[in-house]
Amino acid sequence: MSQTINDVSYPVILLVGKTGAGKSTLGNMLLKQPHDDGHFQVSADMESVTQECSTAIISIDGITYNIIDTPGIFDTQLVTDKILEEIAKTIKKCKYGIKAILFVFEAKRFSAEQRGVLEGIRNFFGEGATNYIIAIFSHATKAQIYDRDIMRKAWNKPVCSFIEDIENRWGISPNSDYFPPDDPTHQARLGEIKAFISSMRGVYTTEQLEESLQEQEEARRQKEEEEERKKQEHEEKLKEIARKEAEEAHKRKVEQIERERKAKQEYEENLKRKQQQEAEEKHRQMVEKMKQEERERKIQEENLRKKQQQEEEERYRRKLEQMRQEKEREEELRRQREREWELKRQREKEEELRRQRAREEELKKQREREENLRREREKQEQQRLQEMYRRQREEAERERVRMMEELQREQERQRRLQEERRREEERRHHHHDGCFSLDTKVQLSSGKFIEMAKLQVGDCICSNVKNGEKEFSEVYLISHLGHFDHSLSMTKIEFTRSDGQKGQIRTTPSHCIFHEDLSILYAKDVVPGVTKILVLNETNELVPVVVDNLITEGDTGYISFYTRAGTVIANNVLCSCYDDCPQSQTLMDLVFAPIRLWTKVFPSNHRQKDLHPYVKILEIAYHDWRNASKISNYPIVILFIIIIILFFTFF
Template structure:
């Protein structure tokens, strides 16, 4: 059965992935329908045709499932959140749980965009869903569809890491343009995917999704609270800096006013004392006063210059210290990346050795199968020869039996003729008498 239905009455198979990855096409192929003319709508461009989750009935190995096509995941976070809400509503209707989550991704380099989609899906479903994910590569070239090893050789480190995380559960969505639905390779690729589905133990439940959503909401609230605390701390620091600067400015103004007031008092006292002196003494006093004020102004300017210079040097020293700390952090990050790269290279080397052992084991397996095949052919030939020999012996026995019957018939005919001859002789003798 392959008709669209809103009822989710069986364990579900969920199709998820980026917009344009080929989820609807895979769903139609699993339903044994034309890839572009099945129950699930398929678009030729990158716009998502599937806006809401749609469901069809599928039977695998005698067990009935609901296969659910979900909307494609966009780059825009707002749209993606709405899509995850639609998927969550559908999962909550799956009373019999999710049997498998088919993550459909294009068979090309594992880009940052695809990695972002994968992380979004894993965060949405939670870590418990990793045991139910099956990766299905779409848009593969002909050689990759024909031979899984060709597909594996095209993987980079992130893809290998992802495949290891899901316990090597991966398949290839066949292309009907390369291999028609009745082709052995087309059917074999679909059979591999269905075998993974059948072999899944247990189901992913709506309760697990609800727990994941609650954890995500809790993490979101904690992040918002942390950002709010940081914002308040930053504002408090700014206020403290502004307060200190205002106090320092006020202090400088008070000191300046005190100096001016003191100078004014001295001037008034001097003026009062010297009021009786001669005009020349007044002039000298005025000149002396002006010189004194100039010296004080110069002293003030020198003090201000020294203070500004000290503040500039302090800011420069702090800036240098900050740059030094940032450089140390960058150097530590580089060393950490080098360690990670070395570990990744070691893992890739171990993975290559493992694949080489698998290829050798496969070669030995094929040799054993060839030897077994030759032994079976030899035994079959011996059986046929024995059967032919028995048939010949049976035919020979049948011929001998027929020869014996013919001989007995000839002997009977001879006895009969002899009897007739004797009877004729007796009749002749009777006629003579």
């Protein structure tokens, strides 16, 4: 059912696009009419059939619309402005507004002309119309119509941008040659377009068009004003160019006059230079003539001078010749005198040679006599030397025998000395390796009694008693501790305390204990029933006690340690910490002063079977010195110990 353009009673669906894009075909298909023989007339060529807007009634989802087909924009028979004016008149008659603007363009490519059409539509309808535009792709391939994704992949960047601007509202105009009207694909594509139309909210009104037209009019007015302004500026530029050309012509005329003046001036200067050059040429010729005359005069003078010089040279040559002849005569006389002198000298030489031969004969005879005499003397000297050599050899043999005897005696002495050293070393190894037995007890500063085997460096043990008070001293060094593989000789001292209790202490034979007069003596030197040792009683006093018995026992355990006081009360007996040493407590305290100072700064952690290096050095030095010197008097030993102390103290 068709209506005239004046009879628009429903919201409008507007078909716009380029000539030949397929607007009328799409309109017929939406009306469910043959695409090429429907309400809207379809052109078979590129000339627009739709010269004026035509309308028809269409119902979508139960809602009635007017669908209007517009002339093709950029039609070859109508001016675009007239087409837009026709479209504007039609829209103004749409009192119910425009529901959708279907912009139809070919799917083959989005050309610059199509972009121009799109921009023209946007400018014509205004930005508000963008919300109502639906892009419809026509002339699509069969695959593009069948699958929207294939169509989407064929878009270029401008198409994508355009689709995004219209919020992804686009459809495909089906081709009845590929898909007949009853084909599901045909119906699906038209259904998508109708769905977009139904989903549109609101309508594009005539008021919006009026605003857009006013904006376009204002833009056109501004454009005309801008063109007028540019025209005036162009005229001003032309006037400025004319003024500059006039000034340039005047300037060229002035420059021409100036060039003529300069040319005249140059001509006058050239004329003046020419006259000056002619004058200079005349002067030059005159000077050249004078120079020529001067050269000729000089040549004459030179010839005269050469002639005089030749005459002078001739005179000089004759004089030289005369002098040469005189010199030759003198040379002849000289040679004659030399020949005479040579003859005389030859005769003298022969005479001298004769006399020399006579002297040589005499000397030869004299040398023969001296040679005979020398041989005789040498023979006698040789006999004397042979006799002396024989006596020296006999003396050397006697000396060798004597030295061999002395060497044997020295070797025997060294052997005995080594044997003594070996025995002494064995004696020290077997008898002086320890000090106390491991089960000997001492009292700690806490009052607890422990066996010496449990002693540690840093323990404070009872070392002396003064004025009834026990004194405790720190153990600063354990020189050696352990068990021997062999049995160690120990001296057991038995005694009876003042309260009647029996007591005993076991040490090595050479360990030092205190006598009742506070002197020290070796344990092996104790005499039972005679020697008194100092023993601690129950009232904390050191009292002299007579030794009951002295027994030699075997043991493998041993310990040797040193307190800072140099003494220790072991098994209630006052003992020295020193063993196998000079019997002087003061001297030994002095000897151990360096190690006491050293352990103050660097505490010792030595707790091994082997003897501490410091103690070992002292012991070896002491025994070697005593063996080497073969003396036992203490002053020399004391001197040696003092030297060792000074060495360790300072170095």
